[in-house]
Amino acid sequence: MVPMSKLNPSELGVFQSIPATKHVEPAIATDPAAFEAVVRSRRSTRVFDDTPVPELVMRQCLELATLAPNSSNLQCWEFYWVRDESKKKELVKYCLGQPAAATAQELIVCVARLDTWRRNSRLLLEQLESQQSGAPASMLHYHRKIVPLAYGQGPFNLLGPLKKLAMAILGLTRVTPRGPAGKSDMRVWAHKTTALACENLMLSLRAFGFDSCPMEGMDERRIQKLLGLPRTAEVCMVVSAGKRATHGIYTKQFRLDKSLFVFEV
Amino acid sequence: MVPMSKLNPSELGVFQSIPATKHVEPAIATDPAAFEAVVRSRRSTRVFDDTPVPELVMRQCLELATLAPNSSNLQCWEFYWVRDESKKKELVKYCLGQPAAATAQELIVCVARLDTWRRNSRLLLEQLESQQSGAPASMLHYHRKIVPLAYGQGPFNLLGPLKKLAMAILGLTRVTPRGPAGKSDMRVWAHKTTALACENLMLSLRAFGFDSCPMEGMDERRIQKLLGLPRTAEVCMVVSAGKRATHGIYTKQFRLDKSLFVFEV
Numbered sequence: 001m002v003p004m005s006k007l008n009p010s011e012l013g014v015f016q017s018i019p020a021t022k023h024v025e026p027a028i029a030t031d032p033a034a035f036e037a038v039v040r041s042r043r044s045t046r047v048f049d050d051t052p053v054p055e056l057v058m059r060q061c062l063e064l065a066t067l068a069p070n071s072s073n074l075q076c077w078e079f080y081w082v083r084d085e086s087k088k089k090e091l092v093k094y095c096l097g098q099p100a101a102a103t104a105q106e107l108i109v110c111v112a113r114l115d116t117w118r119r120n121s122r123l124l125l126e127q128l129e130s131q132q133s134g135a136p137a138s139m140l141h142y143h144r145k146i147v148p149l150a151y152g153q154g155p156f157n158l159l160g161p162l163k164k165l166a167m168a169i170l171g172l173t174r175v176t177p178r179g180p181a182g183k184s185d186m187r188v189w190a191h192k193t194t195a196l197a198c199e200n201l202m203l204s205l206r207a208f209g210f211d212s213c214p215m216e217g218m219d220e221r222r223i224q225k226l227l228g229l230p231r232t233a234e235v236c237m238v239v240s241a242g243k244r245a246t247h248g249i250y251t252k253q254f255r256l257d258k259s260l261f262v263f264e265v
Numbered sequence: 266m267v268p269m270s271k272l273n274p275s276e277l278g279v280f281q282s283i284p285a286t287k288h289v290e291p292a293i294a295t296d297p298a299a300f301e302a303v304v305r306s307r308r309s310t311r312v313f314d315d316t317p318v319p320e321l322v323m324r325q326c327l328e329l330a331t332l333a334p335n336s337s338n339l340q341c342w343e344f345y346w347v348r349d350e351s352k353k354k355e356l357v358k359y360c361l362g363q364p365a366a367a368t369a370q371e372l373i374v375c376v377a378r379l380d381t382w383r384r385n386s387r388l389l390l391e392q393l394e395s396q397q398s399g400a401p402a403s404m405l406h407y408h409r410k411i412v413p414l415a416y417g418q419g420p421f422n423l424l425g426p427l428k429k430l431a432m433a434i435l436g437l438t439r440v441t442p443r444g445p446a447g448k449s450d451m452r453v454w455a456h457k458t459t460a461l462a463c464e465n466l467m468l469s470l471r472a473f474g475f476d477s478c479p480m481e482g483m484d485e486r487r488i489q490k491l492l493g494l495p496r497t498a499e500v501c502m503v504v505s506a507g508k509r510a511t512h513g514i515y516t517k518q519f520r521l522d523k524s525l526f527v528f529e530v
Binding site: 016017018019020021022023024025027028029030031032033034035036037038039040041042043044047052059062063064066067068069071073075076077079080081082083084087093094096097098100102116117120123124127128133134135136139171175176177178179183184187188189191192193194195196198199200202204206207208209211214216217218219220221222227234236237243244246247249250251252253254255256258261262263264265 | 281282283284285286287288289290292293294295296297299300301302303304305306307309311312324327328329331332333334336338340342343344345346347348350352353358359361362363364367381385388389392393398399400401404433436438441442443444448449450452453454456457459460461463464465467468469471472473474476479481482483484485486487492499501508509511512514515516517518519520521523525526527528529530
């Protein structure tokens with residue numbers, strides 16, 4: 001934890017300064033109405049018909065999923081497209097046999113990894129260093145020095161409470177980032193990033209003319225065993241895909257009044 | 266916890282049967298290329314230029330955010346669009362002064378609520394019951410009976426460990442949903458749903474010609490105080506909005522090889 005405190009305030013400069021970069025990526029023209037149609041027509045579909053989802057569409061949607069923003073670009077997600085018939089049958093059972101799974105053409109287990117960030121940070125550094133990427137020094141510094149400090153929780157997450165305490169003390173007198181500190185924070189962190197990708201996945205399916213349903217009601221342990229995953233690979237959600245059956249969406253979309261959720265302050 | 270065990274297997278029928286519904290909502294035509302352009306051109310933007318984001322665009326994007334799928338439709342999210350100049354200045358500091366916040370035209374604090382699901386479930390039930398919604402009986406039953414059991418964690422989350430234990434024991438012999446059990450699970454649950462909406466928000470901004478940056482590196486405690494939020498209102502991320510400056514995106518998009526993340530099994 002000592003190095004963490006050293007981050008304040010000198011290392012904060014890494015975050016506050018604008019580096020000199022050469023990359024230019026102009027914003028391309030987009031079609032807001034076409035986008036809005038995708039968002040508005042995406043409904044959680046409980047019953048699918050028999051129309052298959054083309055392989056290429058599935059692969060395309062999975063690729064678009066991984067273009068979601070993610071925490072420190074550590075890409076702590078995994079997507080298991082379960083194609084094997086017997087595995088799929090098991091998976092339907094583990095999704096409590098709900099029609100959204102049982103009638104689905106395809107099922108994707110979306111996984112939040114608590115344990116791949118070190119590997120991914122290392123691989124990312126190799127890319128950034130080797131490919132004349134034009135990455136600013138601060139980005140390299142971030143992956144070399146700050147990522148291990150920020151995300152490391154020590155053996156058995158023992159550093160978690162210490163980090164929390166240190167940040168609470170520092171936080172008494174100065175602006176201090178508060179996490180992730182401990183296993184609960186790391187879980188939140190990994191699921192958050194994975195959910196961003198899940199939303200891309202579901203919207204992509206809709207954009208390509210298909211429907212989806214995100215499922216959280218499932219037997220996570222049995223799914224982990226089915227896929228040979230460790231406990232550090234948590235199931236964020238299972239996403240089913242197919243074309244909506246005539247009565248596959250049970251009701252119109254219900255949202256509570258927006259004054260409960262959106263505040264201008 | 267006794268009622269939980271009663272859910273198996275009789276109550277599982279609620280999930281497994283397809284209810285008779287009258288609602289029909291045909292899939293509308295969508296434009297996959299237009300959607301893909303939005304996803305591919307969304308980049309985390311570190312520096313914004315001086316172009317303002319029209320009020321109407323902000324409100325539209327915030328509305329589209331709340332159309333994301335969410336857990337049991339409990340809408341456990343909140344969005345604070347911080348417009349007051351002095352509050353905004355404070356918020357930039359609490360985002361560690363990073364350029365993505367300091368140069369942003371607009372800032373939205375996206376909040377995951379651990380404590381609004383009871384209210385929202387009640388309000389939703391009122392809607393479902395009163396508006397001749399055509400909601401299937403199973404949906405009403407779900408909100409009346411299952412939601413309180415599934416999401417209730419008892420005072421001070423004391424039921425969490427008991428739920429975990431009960432589900433582990435049940436899970437030895439039968440397919441059993443594993444959560445949410447305890448505070449850590451509830452945090453994951455609320456942030457997951459909020460992140461789905463955040464992705465809608467960021468893609469929407471892009472679709473309307475603007476850019477965004479999601480920020481997790483921030484002083485959550487100070488932001489909670491600034492907005493008068495309780496500890497059960499956790500900051501999922503702060504999303505900044507504006508138009509990208511010429512060098513506002515530091516590098517091309519880096520993703521590690523997809524063989525690390527996408528598996529066909």
